[in-house]
Amino acid sequence: MSCSVFIRRSVDVAKSILEDLRSIMDEGLERYGLDREKKRIAVDRADDIEEGDEAEVDLLESTRIQINRAKEENQRLRTYLNQITGDYLSLQIRYLEASKRGPNRLLTQDKINNCPELEEADDLVSLSLGMACSSTDRKKEDKRGQRLEKMFCHGEGLALGLACKFETSNPSADNCSEEEKKETWPLGQVSKTMRRDKDNVVSQQNPLKRARVSVRARCDTPTMNDGCHWRKYGQKMAKGNPCPRAYYRCTITQSCPVRKQVQRCADDMSILITTYEGTHNHPLPMSATAMASTTSAAAHMLLTGSSSSLSRLDEAMADLQSGNERTSDSIRPRLLHPPNTSFSCTSTSCPTITLDLTSSHQPSSSSSIFSGFSSQYPSTTTRYPTASHHSYLQKTLQDPPQSGLGLPDSISAATEASTTDPGFQPTLAAALKSIIGSNYCGDTKHFTG
DNA sequence: CGCCTTTGACCAGCGC
DNA sequence: GCGCTGGTCAAAGGCG
Numbered sequence: 082m083s084c085s086v087f088i089r090r091s092v093d094v095a096k097s098i099l100e101d102l103r104s105i106m107d108e109g110l111e112r113y114g115l116d117r118e119k120k121r122i123a124v125d126r127a128d129d130i131e132e133g134d135e136a137e138v139d140l141l142e143s144t145r146i147q148i149n150r151a152k153e154e155n156q157r158l159r160t161y162l163n164q165i166t167g168d169y170l171s172l173q174i175r176y177l178e179a180s181k182r183g184p185n186r187l188l189t190q191d192k193i194n195n196c197p198e199l200e201e202a203d204d205l206v207s208l209s210l211g212m213a214c215s216s217t218d219r220k221k222e223d224k225r226g227q228r229l230e231k232m233f234c235h236g237e238g239l240a241l242g243l244a245c246k247f248e249t250s251n252p253s254a255d256n257c258s259e260e261e262k263k264e265t266w267p268l269g270q271v272s273k274t275m276r277r278d279k280d281n282v283v284s285q286q287n288p289l290k291r292a293r294v295s296v297r298a299r300c301d302t303p304t305m306n307d308g309c310h311w312r313k314y315g316q317k318m319a320k321g322n323p324c325p326r327a328y329y330r331c332t333i334t335q336s337c338p339v340r341k342q343v344q345r346c347a348d349d350m351s352i353l354i355t356t357y358e359g360t361h362n363h364p365l366p367m368s369a370t371a372m373a374s375t376t377s378a379a380a381h382m383l384l385t386g387s388s389s390s391l392s393r394l395d396e397a398m399a400d401l402q403s404g405n406e407r408t409s410d411s412i413r414p415r416l417l418h419p420p421n422t423s424f425s426c427t428s429t430s431c432p433t434i435t436l437d438l439t440s441s442h443q444p445s446s447s448s449s450i451f452s453g454f455s456s457q458y459p460s461t462t463t464r465y466p467t468a469s470h471h472s473y474l475q476k477t478l479q480d481p482p483q484s485g486l487g488l489p490d491s492i493s494a495a496t497e498a499s500t501t502d503p504g505f506q507p508t509l510a511a512a513l514k515s516i517i518g519s520n521y522c523g524d525t526k527h528f529t530g
Numbered sequence: 531c532g533c534c535t536t537t538g539a540c541c542a543g544c545g546c
Numbered sequence: 547g548c549g550c551t552g553g554t555c556a557a558a559g560g561c562g
Contacts, residue, residue, distance in 0.1 A: 313535060315554060328553070342553090 293358045293433040294376040297346065300353035304343050307355070308369025309333060311341065322347040334363040352439055379434045 298305055304327070311329035319326040324345035331339040339359040346352035357376040365373050
């Protein structure tokens with residue numbers, strides 16, 4: 082994963098934000114145009130109003146107030162757009178600088194090591210070298226792609242992973258032809274060598290990368306329906322549990338590194354323990370985003386211990402609990418700490434965080450929930466507000482005038498977050514899609530004040 | 531026929 | 547070094 086790819090990612094995210102904002106701005110300007118027409122009519126009518134006609138005067142006054150509000154709204158949007166444009170240009174400049182200077186100049190190795198998203202991209206590159214080169218694999222991928230097309234068309238998918246976008250543009254892809262030469266190796270040997278190499282790369286890059294998120298939930302079915310497509314690749318009897326443990330891998334794309342283990346709780350057979358490992362590197366069906374964002378947030382928090390991840394996890398858990406409710410009504414206030422939710426952290430060789438959706442107690446605050454955890458994994462410093470990314474963006478976009486955080490502040494904070502927090506970008510993409518999709522398309526009530 | 535599950539074998543890591 | 551355990555592979559068989 083090179084610096085230039087990272088910067089390109091950021092530029093891409095900024096581009097998408099910019100495009101969304103432009104459409105918002107266009108809508109606002111369109112409304113403003115209509116309001117100006119109203120004003121002209123009102124002024125014409127005002128000439129005809131006789132003195133003492135209070136009703137007409139009131140109407141005129143209210144129209145004027147509305148016009149002024151629309152003006153203010155558009156002014157704010159213009160400022161917002163300018164700020165985003167500036168940030169985008171700044172990112173573009175940084176990207177060009179980075180391109181000139183060569184890779185890994187802007188980011189220190191330490192930062193790269195501590196960035197799960199970048200590591201995932203590394204995985205993607207290495208996997209694409211070994212697994213997507215043969216013609217048979219390509220055929221399989223094509224068919225899978227056709228299936229996926231059915232799943233994600235009509236805007237039902239959300240791009241939670243950014244890595245896949247840059248796969249083809251990565252210079253490392255040139256090595257594919259070299260890998261193809263190795264196809265003369267015995268199949269098993271190639272497979273095992275690749276597996277070991279991958280594991281080695283993973284372990285050398287960051288031992289904490291193997292963070293796991295365990296979800297305990299009451300479930301009658303053999304597996305929890307989390308919206309993803311899984312293929313079972315193994316089953317084992319685990320020590321201390323009469324129920325076998327099943328191993329699944331995500332099959333939405335062939336290169337997706339995500340695995341899950343499913344096992345019944347030994348104490349309570351009605352409880353299903355699903356343990357997720359890895360991050361999806363492909364768009365997810367809408368039905369899978371709740372679980373994916375929850376596990377992603379939890380894993381990120383486990384790796385970084387940052388307070389922002391904590392609140393992000395909190396939001397994701399709320400999403401998970403409320404299902405798809407929010408997709409139909411995104412303005413509805415949401416519980417910060419959904420009931421029947423508790424958290425725990427187990428210390429194993431692979432750090433694992435457990436999200437318990439079965440217990441009935443309601444935690445009083447996030448910080449107290451994770452007090453033990455925090456001592457084990459000290460929080461990292463975050464430079465953006467403690468509100469979670471999703472809710473933070475919702476608040477910023479949905480309620481700019483009333484929010485305590487001014488727009489320039491929010492933009493700079495969001496920009497900082499997008500560049501400093503690896504988990505921010507997927508959340509940002511999801512949040513923007515859900516917010517803009519549900520609120521701004523076809524419903525501009527927000528802008529009229 | 532293709533996809534998926536099952537299941538025995540293999541391998542790595544870890545503790546003794 | 548050995549045994550145990552967890553995790554993965556891949557051939558075989560089932561199913562639609």
